[in-house]
Amino acid sequence: MSTQQQKNIIVIAAHPDEPEIYAGGTSALFAEMGHRVKFVSLTNGDCGHYSISGQELVDRRTQEAYEAARRLGVLDYSILNISDGRLTNSFEVREEVIRQIRNWKADVVITFHPEGAGHVDNRNAGRIVRDAADFIAKVPNSVPDAPYLEQSPLFLLMPDYGKRHAYSPDLVVDIGSVIEKKLLGCDAHASQFYEFAPWQRNLLDQVPQTWDARKDYILQYWSSFIEVSSEMLPTLDRLYEEGKSEKTKYAEPFEIADYGRRPSDTELKQLFPMLSQ
Structure with a gap:
């Protein structure tokens, strides 16, 4: 694949494991097609456990993130050294986000x-990300150590668990062919999927040990991040083909941000070539 055809995708979340659960399937599809994917977590996730803390937890979650990236085919995973729960929209963080994207x-x-x-x-x-967006392209005096982009990227929004009742699924990606990879990406974050979240839900005694059982466990308890839901169906039929919604079991939805350009369906299919397969 030529560099002109190759797409560069960056997923910017707040905690390690969120790029995987919200966009892991889409990322795996891009990677399989030869495109470049990077994950960024803006905090180090140091609140994400009930018995491990401090640098020990940061180190563990960092290694889990690197393993998840390897399983998904993601080329790079950056984790900022900001404590979980203390992320603020400061100019320092905005400039680092500009730097990462550029x-x-x-x-x-x-x-x-x-x-x-x-x-x-x-x-x-x-x-x-929203407040950094205007400075990414053709503003050379902003963050001059990172060369500015000639064109602004397309900005897409992941529907956070608290937003699922009120979002517009402008883009829905069928991830059925890479569902195993997405689940393996989640599985790499054992501290979250098999320890912290089960502890919070009083399910620690139900965590399975074999991979086949763990796949079913993730599919059961994180189904809203993995399975197609009713609001996605019209978009699947629009972007793929009529009847696609009836064939799709696993998908990831995204909303086009209101602060960037709004692409046509033709441009969406150019940026997301898996839609044409």
Whole structure:
């Protein structure tokens, strides 16, 4: 694949494991097709456990993230050294986000909604990207150590768990062919899927040990991040083909951000070539 055909995708979330659960399937599809994918977590996830803390937890979650990236075919995973729950929309963080997007030469940026319910870090991640967006292309005096882009990327929003009741699925990607890879990406984050979340839900005694059982476990308890839901169906039929909604079981939805350009369906299919397969 030539560099002109190759797409550069960056997923910017608030915590390690969120790029995987919200966009892991789409990322695996891009990687399989030869495109370049990068994950960024704006915090180090140091609140994400009930018995491990501090640098020990940061180190563990970092290694889990790197393993998830390997399983998904993601080329790079950056984790900022900001404590979980303390992410703010400061100019320092905005400039680092500009730097990350520019240095990756991103064609597509995927992040969280800047408003609505859900985790405060997730909202702030969305706000940081939104407020950085105007400086990414053709503003050479902003963050001059990172060469500015000639064209602004397409910005897409992941529907955070607190936003699922009120979002527009402008783009829905069928991830059925890579569902195993998405689940393996989640599985790499054992501290979250098999320890912290089960502890919060009083399910620690139900965590299975074999991979086949763990696949079913993730599919059961994280189904809303994996399975097609009714609001996605019209978009599947529009972007793929009539009747696609009846054939699709696993999918990831995205909303086109209101602060970037709004592409036509033709441009969406150019940026997301899996839609034409």
